[in-house]
Amino acid sequence: MKAYLLVKDFTDFQFHFNTTGLFETVLPYIDEKESGVLDGGSVLVLSDELVDSSELLELRNVNSQSEIVYLISNKPDAKQIKKTQGLCAANNIKFVTPYKTVQQVADEIIRFFFKVEDKQNQVVAAISTLPQQGLTSSLLHLAKRIGELTNIQIGVLGLNCYNPGDLLLKYDGSYFSDVWGLIDSRQLTQDELVRRMHHILPNVRYLAGNMDLKQVYIYDQQSVAWLIQEAQQKFDLLFLDCGCYLDNLAAAQGVYIADYLIIHTDQSSHAKSHFRRTFDQILQPILNIKLENALLLVNKVMGRVEMETPEQIRAEMGVELIGSLPYDQSFFISEQTTSLSQHSKEYEIALEKMAKGFIEMYELPLKQELQLERKKSGLFSKVFRGNTA
Template sequence: MEQVQSKYKIEIIESMHSMPPGTVNEIVLIDEKGIELQDLLTQIEGQSDSSIVYVVDDVSNAKQAFASAHGMHIVRANALMSYLEEIHTDIHKQPVLAFWGVLPQLGTTTIALAVANQLALSTGMNVGILGLNLYNPGTSFAHDVTNTLDDVRPLLSLKQLTPTKLRESMQLMSQGVWYLPGPRNPLNAMEYQPEEIAYLISNAKQAFELVIVDVGSILNTAAALQSLVMATLRYVVTKDLLECQERFISQSQYILKSLSINTEEILLIGNQMRQPNHLRDYAKTMNVLPVAAIPSFPELPYYSENEEDKLRLYFAQKKFKQAIEQIVNAFSNEK
């Protein structure tokens, strides 16, 4: 493994006998050519104070699952430098807001765009929105879209994307808000790799003062999982239905837990709520933090279908606007 230059202390492990006991470095790189996957557990004992990174030539689903189960990171060798840059630079602290829905069609795109619009308006921030729901491009709010995630994919694969190129590829939605919709073809959803998504978000953090990722509701893609891992604030969007609660519990047990995401750190947005005043009680059953409740507006999607500025109709609803302002205020206070 090539020597890695960093201002942070790094231990590079290339053989079964090269890891000193009780290493407490900030990051430990382990080369798969020197230590096989089956031998890793023995080697990382006593390294709980370190960040373990297993460096491989190829990432498989099995390797990814094994690493997640044991609290390690797994990175391709050709993406190691960009990975280290991402986790150990100042932009790592820059805010990334992730919105995901417990079920499909719960309005994550609408909420992400509305929050970005309100943040840009109230704070003057430049906000970039990444459509990382790979099963739905989220283009209904964006007219005359010329670029989607598909169009920047080659730049991700070749590591040739720059913050400037990314910004130029995104659509200006309103003053201070840029948007890159998801891919046109959902059949390509499983082809995106974690390091490509990490590279995309890293560039977005350099291009904008704040990044919002629209995750969608299907958490089986690298885009969705990497977005949740890199987010500084995670918002789950749900209805007040038992099936939503059960779905969230399933996600928390089998997905969030493996990503080391604690439900107590997740913020709840109730959307299409039948009883918005029950948000607090609903949050308690999910062990999350309530932020805002948006009532159901069943006729609004029909009215807005042919409108060029759909958000204008949503913001005209007093309770919708109040909920978005609550979300923005919660972020502003956290920041």
């Protein structure tokens, strides 16, 4: 296949395409009568920063036998992005959504036309339907419990740009914003990253999120992707706390890179309506997230008759339920402790069930003395193994 590109970062795209050895040639597209028409064995990659929608349709008509991929950049109005996606679908034009690095865009284009084996990144991202739902708490408790059941190295990266997530414990590590200069300059070594993180257990470490609101919009996708890739080299399993607000490149990168997306919610109707807006305006049009690839975690569950059950919330949201954590008064007794505190028996049972689910999903090696029997059927098999097939 021959590739012709009309994009701003042509040299970077050419490098990534040539590195794969899958393309016969990778050249800039020249829009002339003699050389502008491509054959059926070609793909034309166009950026909306250089080609508007009317020009896109003209090129579709001229190059009726070739494949076309349209790179869509972020727009203030989600409806405009959806309109462009609909235009592409109606005219047999493939598209790539915003908030990705050049390499990620190149990889998506390659997957359109070549059979490439998808590999798991051992990365799980989590978002919250509303702020102050306890997302960071749930994620740290989950990581800690998995760490207690296994000997693997577990990392939790705080990519929440609006809440550092440091109130649950006496945090003694650096913050995402503290190490940004080292990340941006690619000088943060893997060992330095680990040293800068708070040690929850000998095999579980946590880097809290952003402390400087002025820096939110200087975080770029290339540097955040680089940080995650470096952390992947150091940890066997990586959790990403992406917070509630996803209109920033740090959280968006976390959601994009992850194998699985945990949607963390509570029993309030407001949480569901806010999530629907987030899905319609950001997750679906910009990040191209599909709900069938997401997992639902319901927190602070209370067994009141007037409240929906986690199963009812699952059915209404259309997301597979990974688990639920009960409301626990102990979270409000002490906001800061030297470690993640012990909670009610009901909470610990629910937490362990989820931890075992992730252990099964990633086939993690258990501590020998636990002799935990792995189950090959049931909920976790259905949810996780079905998604990785």
